[in-house]
Amino acid sequence: MEQSIYKPGEHPNLPPPSNTVGPIAWVRTNLLSSPTNIVLTVLSIWFLYEIIPATLEWAFLDAAFTGESRDECRAKAGGACWAFIGERFNLFTYGFYPAEERWRIDLTFVLLCVALLPVLWDRCPFRKYGLYFACAFPFIAGWLLLGGFGLTPVDTDEFGGFMLTLVIGVTGITFSLPIGILLALGRQSNLPVVRVLSVGFIEFFRGVPLITLLFVASTMLNYFLPTGTTFDLLLRVLIMVTLFASAYMAEVIRGGLQALPRGQYEAADSMGLKYWTSMRLIILPQALKISIPGIVNTFIGLYKDTTLVIIIGLLDPLGVGRSSLADTKWTGLSNEMYLFVAIFFFISCFGMSRYSLYLEKKLATGYER
Amino acid sequence: MAQTVALSPTSQRNIISRLWNDKESRSVIIQIITISLVFAFMAYIIHNAVVNLQAIGKGFSYNFLWQPSSYDINQHLIDYNSRSSHFRAMMVGILNTILIAICGIVLASVVGFVLGVLRLSKNWIVNRLAYCYIEYVRNVPVLLHILLVHGLIVHAFPVPRQAISIGDVTFMTNRGIFSPKPLYEPLFLVVIALFLLGLGFMWWFKRYAKKVQDETGQRYPVFWIGLAAIVGLPLVSFFLLGSPITWDVPELKGFNFAGGMVVRPEFIALLLALSLYTSAFIGEIVRAGILGVYYGQTEASYALGINRGRTLSLVVIPQALRIIVPPLTSQYLNLMKNSSLAVAIGYMDIVATIGGISLNQTGREMECMIIVLTLYLVMSLIISMIMNWYNRRIKLVER
Numbered sequence: 185m186e187q188s189i190y191k192p193g194e195h196p197n198l199p200p201p202s203n204t205v206g207p208i209a210w211v212r213t214n215l216l217s218s219p220t221n222i223v224l225t226v227l228s229i230w231f232l233y234e235i236i237p238a239t240l241e242w243a244f245l246d247a248a249f250t251g252e253s254r255d256e257c258r259a260k261a262g263g264a265c266w267a268f269i270g271e272r273f274n275l276f277t278y279g280f281y282p283a284e285e286r287w288r289i290d291l292t293f294v295l296l297c298v299a300l301l302p303v304l305w306d307r308c309p310f311r312k313y314g315l316y317f318a319c320a321f322p323f324i325a326g327w328l329l330l331g332g333f334g335l336t337p338v339d340t341d342e343f344g345g346f347m348l349t350l351v352i353g354v355t356g357i358t359f360s361l362p363i364g365i366l367l368a369l370g371r372q373s374n375l376p377v378v379r380v381l382s383v384g385f386i387e388f389f390r391g392v393p394l395i396t397l398l399f400v401a402s403t404m405l406n407y408f409l410p411t412g413t414t415f416d417l418l419l420r421v422l423i424m425v426t427l428f429a430s431a432y433m434a435e436v437i438r439g440g441l442q443a444l445p446r447g448q449y450e451a452a453d454s455m456g457l458k459y460w461t462s463m464r465l466i467i468l469p470q471a472l473k474i475s476i477p478g479i480v481n482t483f484i485g486l487y488k489d490t491t492l493v494i495i496i497g498l499l500d501p502l503g504v505g506r507s508s509l510a511d512t513k514w515t516g517l518s519n520e521m522y523l524f525v526a527i528f529f530f531i532s533c534f535g536m537s538r539y540s541l542y543l544e545k546k547l548a549t550g551y552e553r
Numbered sequence: 554m555a556q557t558v559a560l561s562p563t564s565q566r567n568i569i570s571r572l573w574n575d576k577e578s579r580s581v582i583i584q585i586i587t588i589s590l591v592f593a594f595m596a597y598i599i600h601n602a603v604v605n606l607q608a609i610g611k612g613f614s615y616n617f618l619w620q621p622s623s624y625d626i627n628q629h630l631i632d633y634n635s636r637s638s639h640f641r642a643m644m645v646g647i648l649n650t651i652l653i654a655i656c657g658i659v660l661a662s663v664v665g666f667v668l669g670v671l672r673l674s675k676n677w678i679v680n681r682l683a684y685c686y687i688e689y690v691r692n693v694p695v696l697l698h699i700l701l702v703h704g705l706i707v708h709a710f711p712v713p714r715q716a717i718s719i720g721d722v723t724f725m726t727n728r729g730i731f732s733p734k735p736l737y738e739p740l741f742l743v744v745i746a747l748f749l750l751g752l753g754f755m756w757w758f759k760r761y762a763k764k765v766q767d768e769t770g771q772r773y774p775v776f777w778i779g780l781a782a783i784v785g786l787p788l789v790s791f792f793l794l795g796s797p798i799t800w801d802v803p804e805l806k807g808f809n810f811a812g813g814m815v816v817r818p819e820f821i822a823l824l825l826a827l828s829l830y831t832s833a834f835i836g837e838i839v840r841a842g843i844l845g846v847y848y849g850q851t852e853a854s855y856a857l858g859i860n861r862g863r864t865l866s867l868v869v870i871p872q873a874l875r876i877i878v879p880p881l882t883s884q885y886l887n888l889m890k891n892s893s894l895a896v897a898i899g900y901m902d903i904v905a906t907i908g909g910i911s912l913n914q915t916g917r918e919m920e921c922m923i924i925v926l927t928l929y930l931v932m933s934l935i936i937s938m939i940m941n942w943y944n945r946r947i948k949l950v951e952r
Contacts, residue, residue, distance in 0.1 A: 214677040221676050228678045377584035381591060391933040392926050393890035399908060400926070403918040407605045408598040488694040495897055502697060518708070522701045526693045533692035 243523075253513040268514045269524050275504050276524070279344020285336060289347050292328045295321060296354065304539065322358060340418040344499035346528060351418075352490040352500075356425045357483050363426065364433025364482075365472075369463065371434065372441055382434070389431035395492050397424045402496040421493055429486040436482055440475030441467065473547050480540035484533045491529075501525045602919070617915045618643070624910050626901045628817050639911045646906030647928060653823055653902065654889045654932075660828035661888060662881075665835025672840045683836070690833035695891050698830050703822035703898045710818070713809050722802050724810060727818060731803040734814040740797035744787050751782040758782070819900035823892065831888045835881065842877035843869060874947050882940035886933055893929070903928055 203209055215225045246263035248256075249270070257265035269276070278286050299321040302314025329351070331337035343351060370382030389397070401420040409415060444467060452462035472479070494503035505521035508514055572578045606613060618640040625635050630648040633641055671683040690698070707727050711717060716724035716731075723732040755778075762773040791797070803813030846869050854864040895902040896909060903925055912921040 214675065217675065224674070224676045224679050228676075228682055231682070232678075375580050375584050375587075377588050381587065388930070390886075391930040393893040393904075393929060395893045395896065395904060396908065396922070396925050396929060399904070400922050403912070404922055407602045407919060410601055411605055411608055484692070488692075491694040491696045492894070494696070495894075502694075502700070506700075516708075518701075518704045522697060522704070526697055526701075529694055529697070530689065530692045534688060537692070 254515065254517060264520050264523075265517055266520065268508070268517045268520055272504070272508050272514075275508065276345045276501055278347055279499055279504065280342040281338060281344070281347065282336075282342065285331075285338060288328045288331075288335065292325050293350070295324060295328075296350070322355070325354075340416050343418060345504050346501055348493070348498060348500045349487075349490050352422060352425055352493065353487040355422050356429050356486045356490075359426045360429035360433050360482070360486065361479070363430035364437055365468065367430060367434035368437035368441060371438055386431045386434050389428050390435065394425070394428050394489050395495055397428055398492060398496050400424070417496075418498065421496070421498065425486065425489065428489075429482060432482045432485065433479065436475050436478035437471060439478060440471035440473075443474050444470055476543055476547065477540055480536055480543075484536050487533060487536070488529060501528060606919075611916070613919065615920055617911075617917055617920070620915075622911060622914070624914070626906065628820060628901060639907065639915070642911060643903070643907040643924065646901060646903040649900065649906075650889075650892055650895075650902040650932075653820065653827070653892045653895065653900070656824055657827045657831065657888050657892065658885050660824065661831040661835055661884075664828060664832035666839055668832055668836030669839025669843065672836055673843060687833045687836055690830055691837075695826065695830045696894050696897060698826040699823060699894055699898060702826040703819065706818045706822050713805060716805070716810070722800070724803060724805075726810070728809060729815045729817045730821065731810045731813050731815050733800040733802045734812070736799045736801055738797040738799070740794045743794060744791050744797070747790050748783065748787040751784075751786050754782045755779045817900070819895070819898050822898060823895050823900050827888055827891055830891070831884055834884050834887075838877055838880045838884065839873075842873035845876040846872045871947070878940065878944045878947065882937060882944070885940065886936055889932055889936060890929065 203212070216222050242263040244263075246261045247266055248258075248260040248263070249266050251257040251260060251265065251267035254265060254268070257267055274283075274286075278289055281289060299314070299318040302308045302311045303318050308314060327333060328335070329338070329343075330340070367382050367386055370378045371386065373379050373382070398421060401424045402417060405420050406413070406415065448466060448470065449462075452466040455462075457465070491500055491502050493500055494506070497503075499507065502525055505518075505525055509516075509518055509521060572582065619638050621636050622639045622642040623635050624642070626633055626642065626645050628649060629645045630652065631641075631645060633645050668683055668687060671679050672687065674680050674683075710725055710727040713724070713726045713728055716726045718724050723730065725731075758773075758778060759775055762775050766772055801812050803810040803815075850868055850872065851864055854868045859867070892902060893904045896905045899905070907921050908925040912918060915921075
């Protein structure tokens, strides 16, 4: 004991005590640090034990993946009957779009991905041309989906399934952002009339549920148009969804505008910039950057709200699923159907929220020194 | 003369450009143009509406509200039958919406707060479980939740004949949960009066205790005294008066239960789905709020020798509430508005009564939709007003 005398600074580095590192220490600090913690850990492990094996059993191990009807599935296995989803997969994806024209939807989807690439990824090669293409995409997509000019025209009644969700979601997202920016600027404007109108518009659309607006679109919008005008139901829905989302967007962007220090506005004025120039070059780039999380949240909300169209009779995946359940061959398989649709929405919405986190991190440069 | 004629177009242009370049006059011009455009648009659509309504021979009147509705509503908080007027159907719908909104807000707040705390837990498994739950619930549409929960209740619960019975008085079936209904005897009024008295006493006592603490530093056990006054006193008097309540127990008659109280499966499904959906958002808000309070505050409080519980209740939570309340308001509003999805599973709220069946029966789209939109706007305004008042009350008082 006595002979281990070291000069100052020469003591060898000892390993940390074995109970403070490694998996055992991790378990002790994270799972068993106090009596409450132990109880919580035991309870959650018991919960997982109850849930996970049963779910796996139902969804995979004891599930039927092929079959012609529910009874055939049930004869094979006691769990889920995925054959139902398999048989109706085309209906879920394309709705009632004519079978021989479905390549147009596939092509539109591929083009959508191509158009999104330069928008979402700023180091994409040929980004400038990609952005031009992204601006042209809505028109190309409209032409491909609706037909005309050499393609067989397809009625919007035949839109349905995931394709309808994407049509409403992408259109709403594309148009609600610019309208929302205009409304937010209007709400912050010095002109009382513009301000009052913007506030009225925003508060009205935020004060009522989307479903009532959709009812308005489907029942009474025709009264406000010149006699004899017929107006496509899908178009009416698109307008309402866009206006609804843009009111929320306006509030999110207003938050960003208000978060900017006054000095930025004053500096822009003192440079002699005109209103629109200062907004475009100084205010909006900063305000939009601050409000990205809110903007993406609004997008996600809009995307999820597209399911409401089933209430006025459009057939999105939920609607397709519900009408498929009415088929006596497949009746009673609602759990499989809801799970399938839920997974689709989860993947799209979770993806969007992850992207917003990435963007936030990337853009949060100005505050680190 | 020739000169003035030659000059006048230029000077006119000068006037216009001067008006346009002057800030004040330009703003007036822009506003006049905007307002006239808006008015022209309004006039155009109103004109269209009048012409269209005339063309199909419909007037614009609310007289239909007083005609018999001739449809049934299975959940009504006020007396209602198919001979009641459309107006009464609307009132039933409003009450049903308010009921689901209030129950939903309470349940969502409780569950959301618990979720937020679990999400902050140091226990890794609990933390991850809460995270998975929140992400799943938030990223799936609320309508899907509603339909799924409704389907589960209708399919998983037995038919009334094989009801799950809890102590032979409460029965869980796929037609709802049947439970005994209390029938109050006159003496019960005394209990209610004592309860109100207890509330009044509590209000006074809390102020008194605070005053004493401010003056002398002495603390009273406010919580326990309050519990005794509000719960204990009515409870004791209830038994002393010989339990002045009789129970109307539901009984199986034919294919369904009769008597008692029933909570419909639509209500349960809607309540569960809405509050679980909203609670996921509230959980994240609560977490952000608590994380938003600088950790130095907690350390400072510990350094002063204040214990963990009081640090939470006196230092962290009051500051976290300032961050939490504004987004919480919009979640409450969302829940209220999402309750309109009730129409998908047949819960009779505003949209399903006046905006649904009444609208289809009378064909008065315009009038019905105006009523529905106005009602929702009014309710939104009321919730915002309450929450803004609360927000102002807890706001940081700055010098």
